[in-house]
Amino acid sequence: MIMSNKIWYLPGPFHQYREDVKALAKEHGLRIVDANVTEDREGEAVDVPEVTLRQAAPAPVLLIDGQDGVDGAALQELIDKLNAERDGIVLLIEAAEGLAPLVHPGAGELPIRLFDALTAIHEGVTALKAKRDELVGEVESLGSEVARLKALAEPVDNAEKIAGLKAQLDAAGVQYRANASLDALEKAVAELPKS
Structure with missing residues (x-):
């Protein structure tokens, strides 16, 4: 946007x-x-x-006149191709720097290879972000599951503790209510005479 x-x-x-x-x-x-x-x-x-x-210093001008067995048109065509490749690479570098959108250069072997490499890097980063987001969701889900299991485990721990306190009170012959709380049982055990 x-x-x-x-x-x-x-x-x-x-x-x-x-x-x-x-x-x-x-x-x-x-x-x-x-x-x-x-x-x-x-x-x-x-x-x-x-x-x-x-x-900038003025660029030297190369005059191609086709003398001495040099095909001037072919040489000029090669120079134009190299200039176009350079311009395509500059645009891709600017896209990598975030100064311009990444667009296919359309021509030139090196610019197209660079575009393909940048596209692959972008896709890799996008895949890593998606995997990171997926793992964050898993971590949150696992955290919720651990919290749920801890909550379920606490009553079991209390039940075992209550049973142990009741056994101590029974051995000492101390009366207690059947539905006594953990705190009440702990207090009663603490008041037992030390032998």
Whole structure:
């Protein structure tokens, strides 16, 4: 369930900002969602922190002209594929950090493998939580059963104790009521002359 006006839609990757956007989000009570991965702006916060992009050195431009036996189109295709894989991995890392929802990357061998691993971890954690909840229920049930059995055992213990006290009083020839309480019998035994 989405809390109203608590989502900060910020274009990723988040490491491109000078500020620690995770710390800023936490400080302002916001949840960050990568604005690049969703068109939806439901629950968008109005008052969000100001951030600035890092001044990155311009990336070197590789000109592929197909000379010297190099297939320029194939090389450019490989570079595009690697860039797409990198972008998919960055999105999955952000999902693991809780900054974006975990969604299937769609393409790229490494991002898909990482997605499968993260999904398996999530399923394992979910199974462990379910087992923990099941065991908590069993512990509560067993605790109730122990309490019930203790309550049943007390009258038996008292009956044995009463019988022993009555035997002591009979041996001493002391009269007592047939339905005397445990306390009354204990008091009568305590008053017996010590021999």
